[in-house]
Amino acid sequence: MRRREFIALLGSAAACPMAARAQQPPMPVVGYLSTRSLEDSQYIVAAFRKGLRETGYNEGRNVAIEYSFAEGHHDRLPAMAAELVRGRVNLVVATGGTSSAVAAKPIVPTTMPLLFAMGGDPVKLGLVDGLAHPGGNVTGISFLISEMAAKHAQLLQELAPKATVIGFLVNPNNPNLASATTAASEAADILKHKLVVVNAGTESEFDPAFETLIRERVTALSVQGDPFFTDHRARVAALASRHTLPAIYALREFVDAGGLMSYGTSITEANRQLGIYAGRVLNGAKPAELPVMQSTTFELVINLKVAKALALDVPTSILLRADEVIE
Numbered sequence: 001m002r003r004r005e006f007i008a009l010l011g012s013a014a015a016c017p018m019a020a021r022a023q024q025p026p027m028p029v030v031g032y033l034s035t036r037s038l039e040d041s042q043y044i045v046a047a048f049r050k051g052l053r054e055t056g057y058n059e060g061r062n063v064a065i066e067y068s069f070a071e072g073h074h075d076r077l078p079a080m081a082a083e084l085v086r087g088r089v090n091l092v093v094a095t096g097g098t099s100s101a102v103a104a105k106p107i108v109p110t111t112m113p114l115l116f117a118m119g120g121d122p123v124k125l126g127l128v129d130g131l132a133h134p135g136g137n138v139t140g141i142s143f144l145i146s147e148m149a150a151k152h153a154q155l156l157q158e159l160a161p162k163a164t165v166i167g168f169l170v171n172p173n174n175p176n177l178a179s180a181t182t183a184a185s186e187a188a189d190i191l192k193h194k195l196v197v198v199n200a201g202t203e204s205e206f207d208p209a210f211e212t213l214i215r216e217r218v219t220a221l222s223v224q225g226d227p228f229f230t231d232h233r234a235r236v237a238a239l240a241s242r243h244t245l246p247a248i249y250a251l252r253e254f255v256d257a258g259g260l261m262s263y264g265t266s267i268t269e270a271n272r273q274l275g276i277y278a279g280r281v282l283n284g285a286k287p288a289e290l291p292v293m294q295s296t297t298f299e300l301v302i303n304l305k306v307a308k309a310l311a312l313d314v315p316t317s318i319l320l321r322a323d324e325v326i327e
Contacts, residue, residue: 152263
C-alpha cells in the first residue's frame with residue numbers, strides 16, 4: 001500500500017513527498033516500511049508521528065514520510081525496502097513486526113540509518129552488535145514480545161488451573177519462531193504442562209490448526225505475537241471462543257476484537273519511541289550511538305464478557321493486576 005492511498009484513507013492534509021519536494025524547499029524524507037496492513041497501522045503511525053513531533057518534526061511541514069505497507073506479504077518486503085532506498089530517503093524505519101527489519105537490513109546501505117520497532121531479539125537476529133552499543137547504521141526499539149511465554153503460561157494457569165494441555169499457535173514464517181517456541185516449551189515444562197504447537201501461516205490454515213488443537217485435547221491457548229495474527233485477530237479470537245479455549249495474546253488489540261486476555265508491551269508507546277529516535281537521527285544523532293531501547297510499558301487486559309461466555313471465574317489476583325477490565 002503506497003502513500004497516496006494511505007493519505008486518502010487517513011484524511012491527512014500532508015502532500016505527496018515527491019510533489020512536496022518539487023514545490024517546497026527540500027525537507028528530510030523518512031521511508032516507512034511496515035509488515036502490517038494499512039488499516040491496522042493507523043494508530044501505530046499516529047504514535048510514530050507523535051514521537052516525531054516531540055523532536056520538532058511535523059509531517060508535511062518540515063519532514064515527509066514515504067509509506068510502504070506489505071499487508072502481511074513478507075515476500076514483498078525486500079523489494080519495498082529497495083524502492084524506498086531508490087527514492088533517496090534520509091532514513092528507513094521498519095516496524096509492524098520483526099520481518100520488516102530483517103528484510104530491510106541487507107537492502108538498506110550502511111550509510112543510511114535503519115531504525116526498527118519489533119518483538120524479536122535484534123542481537124540474535126544479527127541486526128545489531130549489542131543492545132547498549134548497536135554499532136553500524138541500525139538501532140531501534142525492542143518490544144520483548146518473545147519474552148512473554150513464561151508470563152503467559154503463568155496467567156493461563158491462574159485463569160484455568162485445570163488446563164494442563166496448552167496450545168501454542170505460531171506463524172512458521174516469523175523470524176522469532178525458534179526462540180518463541182523454545183521459550184513456550186520451557187515455560188510448559190516448569191508448570192508440568194503438555195505443549196501442542198500448531199502452525200498457521202496463511203488464512204486457509206486457521207481452521208485446520210484449531211481442529212488439531214481440539215483433536216489433541218488442548219484446554220487453553222497461547223498465541224504468538226505476530227503481525228499476521230494481529231491482522232486476523234477477530235478470526236483468531238472467534239475460533240478460540242467457538243472451541244471454548246481460554247486464550248491469551250501478546251497485544252491488547254486481540255481483546256478489543258473479542259479475545260479473552262492479553263499481556264504484553266504497549267505497541268503505541270514503542271512506536272512513539274521509534275518516532276523520537278527518528279527525530280534524533282534527523283537532528284544528527286548516529287544510530288551506533290543510540291542504544292537499542294527495550295520497551296518497559298506492559299499492560300494486562302481482560303474481557304469479562306468473553307470470560308463469562310467461556311464459563312470462567314476470573315481470579316481476584318488477575319483482576320487486581322489488570323490495567324483494564326472490559327465488562
